[in-house]
Amino acid sequence: MNFFEHQDQAQRRTRWLLALFGLSVLVIVGSLGLMVWAFGGGTEAAAWTMGVTAGLIALASLYRAWQLRAGGGRLIAREMGGVQVDGNPTDPQRRQLRNVVEEMAIASGVPVPEVYVLEQDLGINAFAAGFAPSDAVVAVTRGALDSLDRAELKGVIAHEFGHVLNGDMRLNMRLIGILYGIEILALLGQGGLARRRRRHKGDIAETGGAIVSVTLIVVGYMGLALARWIRAGISRQREYLADAHAVQFTREPEGLAGALKKVAARYAGLNGNTEEITHMLFASDAIGQLYETHPPLLDRIRVLQPHFEPDELEGLRDQLNARVRKAARERAVDGMQHKREGTLPGGEAVGDALGGHPALTHILGAGMLLAAIPGPLAWTARSEARAVEVVLYLLLNPDFEVREQQLGLIAEAEGEARAQAVRGLLDAEPSLRADLRMPLLELAFPALRRLAAEERVRLEALVERMIHADGRVAVFEYALGRLLARQLGDVQDPYTASRPRHARLDAHQEGAHYLLALLAHHGHPDDPDAARAALTAGLGELTGALPLDATIPEALSGAGGARAWANVLDRVLDQLDGLRLRDKDRLIRAMAVTAHHGGTVGVAEAELLRVMAASLHVPLPLASDGLVDIAGDAL
Template sequence: MRFFEYQDRARRRLTLLLGLFALVVVLMVALLNILLLYTLVEPWQELRRLMPTAEMLAEHRGFLLWTTGLAIAVIAGASLGRLYQLRRSGGGRGIAREMGGDPVDAEPEDPKNRRLRNIVEEMAIASGLPVPAIFVLERELGINAFAAGFTPHDAAIAVTRGAIESLNRQELKAVVAHEFGHIRAGDMRLNTQLVGILFGIEMIALLGLGMLPGRRARSDPGEMRGPVWFNFALVAAGGIGLIGGRLIRAAIAREQEYRADAHAVQFTRNGDGMAGALRKVAARYAGLNASPAMVGHMLFANGAIDQLLDTHPPLEKRLERLGQPLDEEGLERLGREATDRVRRAVTERERRRREQEAAAEQRREEEENGPLGEAFGAVPGSLAAALLAALPGELARSARNPHWVADLVLYLILHPDPEIREQQLHMILETRGPESEERVRQLRAMVPEPAAEHRLPLTEMAFPALARLSRDEQRTLAGLVERLIHADGRLSATEYALGRMLIEHLDRRHGHGGKTTHGRKDPAGKNARHRENAARYLLATLALHGHPDDLEAAEAALIAGLGRFTGSLPFSAPIPEELRQASQSAAWARILDRALERLARMPRHDRQRLLQAMDDTVQQRGDPTAEQRELVRMMAASLHLNVPLPDAGELFDAGH
């Protein structure tokens, strides 16, 4: 499967469809204006003029402006109210619970749930995204899954019990990777916004229906004629706009499905798993018993009959893009086998649950203060699986455990110098107490120094457990992280990137993205010179990190990166003085903070180009080290870009 080509194609079609969606809203408002103009202003005998003349429009310009403003206000107000209601539902976790999902424990007793958690963590590493909350829809025996939430930092993935029991590991991995494709592409946020706009359009029609006269109209039809036609105008315009909007929204959702399939193949490097899952979906019923509008477009598959309003493309076409034709003769056999397997598994699971309930409760209590065990292994065959399997078991278990996760984070930023490390441990003792300090020391005793390539995966694995800490605990932890990385008065690029990533995540959890929140307008950021200076500083940081003792090589790497970002190679690119003195001062970090804040506000295509420039910078003198790769991935997170893990011979796919 040519997944990059399919991603680009889907992206172009989505842009076109979003333009059509905006056009539908504009045409609906125009239609409403015309209908109201005829019903409220022009005499009824003027209806013989089917289209308003220029003179009529000019004469009633004030009325048209007033009705346009009112229509936009109704749509915007209802949309914002609906968006607020959806956001208040508790993000991805709230939506998953509303759908009947049960959270998967950090260390599940059920082997199938353990396999699911392992797969989700593996795909998080492969996609460069934080590990989402994981839920199982126990009462759903169909094969399905969905992703919910508004950002990657509050996302949740829910999988039906039928999918867990019916799919093998590669097929389940493909389904989970498909949902990660939705998360990475921002489909959840976009579809939530579209739901809000459609609700606003629907309100136009509902206002007309609500104001239709009853008995008074029948008793005096002549007196009520104007209001009746006014209400019908609202219903007609709102209804037409709603139908058109829903049709385009469904088309948008279908393109998102194609793109998510392509992402799944990219993350798993295996199209057979996705094809196998789709065949089993075709063989069995895939619908959920209850699928509210907020997640219907995010499901892996659905059972809708109306093709125009179906949010998923036909399975035959999805399989065709995977190069795997649908074998209709084998579908019936697959359906019977999957149904029998699920029924047996559900019966066995219920029996096992009753037998192990008491033991599981005791084990959960022991986990609070008990020893750490081994992490679950991963099936080899992909870089993400190999990396997950290579993580020290003690550290992986700590990342999943809410009682240990804060201590793991602190352990990851401990300084290699013994004297500075003791200062940091003393800060931990003063801030979090002796138990926390002891746990950090235990982790260091188990694994004296985490490998460079393990820091980012462990940090991303820790995000779900960090989310379970109280707001005060998260704020205290963020402050302590900042103090620890400045403990020696100096700051390495890796310390800076890891600390910034952690602090930004904790801030975003409570809506305090601060200056780094992308999407805000930054007038200075529109200036090409300001952007270039900010990019120069970021690239210089990477260049000097890769060549700390060779200024000439660092400048050559900076020139290569700037050439990619600006489109022309500069004659020279001196490393800024603050960076040269980084070993004596941390002042450069404040400048880099401002640079990243400016760069994060650039349009996405500019940030993608900057990511390619970062790639060129670290590869200028051969293959980058594992530490350089992880540094770029962490810096990319500050630019609100997620870098998937490379396959053999690949480093980055900038924003695909």
């Protein structure tokens, strides 16, 4: 099952969830109405009670959903006491965490998420939150950093990326809003009962209000129990699936198994009330409960290591407790976290790259690309204050006159100091390797997403002017501008960006043809026959039959370096983003076959594939080797 099937399944589960939620509300509303009628309130009073209750539940759920929609994943992380990890942490543990997250994001083709550490939580746990990859955050507890080595930490992060790619995050966020709406009745009942205890000094049985409060508590928790049972049934299988994907990503089951053993040997609990987000966590402390959202830890371990015996946990528990206590003492003395060494696991590469699930080669390849980025550029990209400079540096034209014109545009829009800082990056690295440009841009996205609204508007306008400074649009310039606009646009409204789409490919054949023709043309700009052959192969994959005539539009081939193709591509991608998932699956595979035709995927083709996939809200691994492998399978 690949990305598209997982997302489609997640959408179906969401519809079932809403139906079951409606059933829960009906049970609650009907029970309250029945109790009012039984106490002699009459039919009219029962009807009013049912109407008010239904409205209250709906309003509470909508209010919590509005909060989550406005705050996204970072709201959950901050409510849990998370501290954001900046782009260039000096602490070794945080730096290792950020490196692992960046490797996984670039390898899988999703935007690099914001990273948080729950500093006050010594249990071993983590979660991913958000409505879409564009607003995702990954949070890890202090206990996980102190207890896990690099391979184990990578297994935990890969598990959370499994939730991101499987469409679980949006479902999890909806669960939070739904449960809040049902729980509000019980909370109101508890509050009313407590106030009456104080007011009547414990003589609450004589007041009619006390009966209402008790009724709210009983019915509210009855409905909440039903909703939690629904949540548990949905969540348990998703955890097994995320574990499976973590092994697929890393090809190192020992890493994930080691992390699960350490959770079992120690504990996974978090400070404060975690009931609202328990279904989002990597692991849960509860065992054998009807409403438990996670499979038993021992069962998860045995899936990875069938011969595991629980006796192994005894010695591990003492070691972990001593390790965590030592790390806490060192932080108290040094004012910083203790450094731990880790190793990068090896193994054979398998996986469905087109499904957004990277194989080990993609993760290793992403790690090598990140390591190859010159230090000053990587530091600047991760800096919240200076990430804009990396974007502008990447757009500098190799022609001296055009470049000086661009630096003048920067000085005019951002000030002379910013222009000089960009010039300094150019002096430090006059010619960046072409295959490092996209990873460097990816590193800057977390900082760019935190720009103020007016800064985002100013940056997008400046980028547009710099792209067109020479009257042409290169492939990378288009990819940068489109990806930047997509990132900054999605972060403003991630809920809408992740909404289900329902358009059919049959109604957009012309746009799909243009997409494949553009890939074929830029893959073989000097060989029209090879371009037509690539287009033919792509159309064959798309339709299931080789076309009799596959021609590259004259307007496209004649305007390959001018503005025309970019403007048309913008419109086409906006239309095709409305396709349903199964049709996006067909289109992405056809794109991969087109790019692969001829045996290699060039930098321009890889950049076009990346921006096209991102515009369709589909993750695609950055490394071209992964695309070659999958396209070859499709052939």
